[in-house]
Amino acid sequence: MNRRWLSVWVLMAGLLLAAGPAAATAVANFDDGNSATEVDGYPGVAGGGWANAWVQPTEGGATWSAGPTVASATPLQTGGGNYLTATMDSAAATNQATVSRSFANTEGIDASLPHVVSFQFRVDDLTDFTSSEDRFFMFDRPSARAGTDATCSWIILGNGATRSDTNWNANEWTFFDGDKLGGGFYVNRYVNSGIALSAGTTYDFTVAVHPSAKEWDVTVSDGTNSFTALNLGFRINATQAGAALNFGGRASDGADFRSFSLDRVSVALPDTIRAEFDDGSGTSTPDQFTGTAGKGWLSLWTGVGGTASIQTAAPLEDAGDPYLQAIRTASGPRTLRRQYGDYGLVDPGAMHYISWKWRFDGDVTDLTVFDDRIHFFGNASELGSTTSANSWIIGWIAADRAGNDIHEGEWYFFDGTSSGDFVGANMANTGMGLLADTVYDFRVLVNPALGTYDAWISDGTNLFYAAGLGFRNGTPGVYDWVHFGTNANSSGDDTTFSLDSVRITAWTPEPGTLSLLLIGGAGSLLRRRRRR
Numbered sequence: 001m002n003r004r005w006l007s008v009w010v011l012m013a014g015l016l017l018a019a020g021p022a023a024a025t026a027v028a029n030f031d032d033g034n035s036a037t038e039v040d041g042y043p044g045v046a047g048g049g050w051a052n053a054w055v056q057p058t059e060g061g062a063t064w065s066a067g068p069t070v071a072s073a074t075p076l077q078t079g080g081g082n083y084l085t086a087t088m089d090s091a092a093a094t095n096q097a098t099v100s101r102s103f104a105n106t107e108g109i110d111a112s113l114p115h116v117v118s119f120q121f122r123v124d125d126l127t128d129f130t131s132s133e134d135r136f137f138m139f140d141r142p143s144a145r146a147g148t149d150a151t152c153s154w155i156i157l158g159n160g161a162t163r164s165d166t167n168w169n170a171n172e173w174t175f176f177d178g179d180k181l182g183g184g185f186y187v188n189r190y191v192n193s194g195i196a197l198s199a200g201t202t203y204d205f206t207v208a209v210h211p212s213a214k215e216w217d218v219t220v221s222d223g224t225n226s227f228t229a230l231n232l233g234f235r236i237n238a239t240q241a242g243a244a245l246n247f248g249g250r251a252s253d254g255a256d257f258r259s260f261s262l263d264r265v266s267v268a269l270p271d272t273i274r275a276e277f278d279d280g281s282g283t284s285t286p287d288q289f290t291g292t293a294g295k296g297w298l299s300l301w302t303g304v305g306g307t308a309s310i311q312t313a314a315p316l317e318d319a320g321d322p323y324l325q326a327i328r329t330a331s332g333p334r335t336l337r338r339q340y341g342d343y344g345l346v347d348p349g350a351m352h353y354i355s356w357k358w359r360f361d362g363d364v365t366d367l368t369v370f371d372d373r374i375h376f377f378g379n380a381s382e383l384g385s386t387t388s389a390n391s392w393i394i395g396w397i398a399a400d401r402a403g404n405d406i407h408e409g410e411w412y413f414f415d416g417t418s419s420g421d422f423v424g425a426n427m428a429n430t431g432m433g434l435l436a437d438t439v440y441d442f443r444v445l446v447n448p449a450l451g452t453y454d455a456w457i458s459d460g461t462n463l464f465y466a467a468g469l470g471f472r473n474g475t476p477g478v479y480d481w482v483h484f485g486t487n488a489n490s491s492g493d494d495t496t497f498s499l500d501s502v503r504i505t506a507w508t509p510e511p512g513t514l515s516l517l518l519i520g521g522a523g524s525l526l527r528r529r530r531r532r
Contacts, residue, residue, distance in 0.1 A: 028265040051104035059146035061091030083263035098248030100144035111243035131252035133281030141242040158197040178235035193227040251469035268346035275502035296343030325501035333385030335485030345506035362494035370401035371489035391479035417470035451476035
């Protein structure tokens with residue numbers, strides 16, 4: 001058997017046995033119950049990425065009438081499990097209290113570097129939740145505190161009523177978009193999610209923190225609806241998050257109480273660099289086109305060549321989702337390219353995935369000769385087309401040329417194991433043709449140390465995969481410019497394409513997900529092996 005065309009079952013076994021690098025993570029699932037000697041208990045002890053045990057600061061005479069304690073009767077997650085539950089009793093107006101824990105700047109987790117905080121939160125009672133001083137909140141600051149202040153980085157709120165000096169909505173989750181200067185709390189700097197605050201609902205929150213930019217992104221989901229806000233500002237004027245996570249509530253008078261539950265708290269390094277184009281056109285954020293450096297990108301998008309713009313009319317994913325369209329009708333090579341770098345768990349010098357969605361919007365009948373091509377590739381610098389200096393290459397060529405013997409009209413993965421010669425013998429033939437108006441999913445797993453890569457292509461019906469392909473240049477190393485382009489033989493040839501969901505992801509495979517992907521494509525891959 002040719003080593004490149006492995007049985008899907010062998011591939012699956014290898015991937016299931018492979019182990020990626022361990023993500024630096026602090027986790028609180030409360031699996032150890034009520035314990036002062038186990039890390040994952042309450043209050044717990046320092047360890048596992050946590051700097052200390054849980055603490056429960058109060059202010060204004062507030063007391064804990066129930067808990068904080070670990071329970072299991074009404075779990076936040078499907079399938080059961082322990083969680084933390086607590087009820088704060090108010091003794092007077094504007095009492096507040098939180099449960100808080102600090103993560104340690106050790107074990108790879110550093111509050112001055114990008115990190116992701118996630119947790120589940122449930123409001124267990126909304127009785128007397130009618131004032132703008134009635135709140136549930138989650139926030140980060142340098143140490144534990146019963147409520148927010150000017151040293152917070154990110155702040156999430158649910159409020160019982162509106163205020164004339166703010167723009168927050170009542171009874172829904174809202175996010176503070178700070179001025180990065182320690183500015184006031186009661187200002188019109190809130191982003192409302194439209195996700196209703198209701199008792200008994202488990203909410204999943206994910207906060208991506210970008211300390212060097214003094215910014216944060218957040219997603220909240222109630223299990224049915226979700227909302228994401230990007231590029232929110234810190235409240236504090238600092239390029240470091242506080243590292244103390246606080247979860248709690250506030251009451252407007254002495255008869256109130258605030259009851260809530262908490263589970264699945266984690267702090268981890270980010271594992272993905274993204275270009276989703278959700279921020280539209282511009283040069284102020286990394287997710288715009290042409291964008292700016294940041295969040296793992298070392299450059300903006302360059303090398304447009306033609307007309308490229310953000311569109312929403314024919315999305316590659318969900319309805320209305322922005323994507324980038326590059327209109328090409330000139331002859332010659334053109335690429336869109338961008339450089340990426342170290343970001344959390346992503347290291348261009350270590351194994352990593354590159355994935356993207358792509359669609360051909362041009363005229364396939366215009367492409368008839370060898371110089372009509374489509375190509376995606378990695379390189380150590382930006383280029384207009386493929387060369388022998390490239391690392392990985394995925395491509396399509398309209399027709400053969402004497403001396404090349406390529407797989408005309410079908411997608412290929414270049415394999416430089418034997419040589420870098422641009423000939424069919426060095427191209428893994430996918431057996432899949434170019435279809436206009438079809439969204440393709442591509443993925444490569446790059447191994448810089450070995451100078452090899454694995455590659456996937458799917459057209460939504462068929463899947464093809466090849467492993468152990470050699471870099472075209474034959475040289476292990478870092479090739480951190482990713483390119484998406486075409487070449488047209490003649491002026492007027494329409495090679496317009498659309499691009500979305502470009503992601504650079506650290507190699508931390510999820511065996512279950514990968515198994516399902518391979519099982520789903522098994523029949524397709526095996527059929528293509530028999531057909532050749």
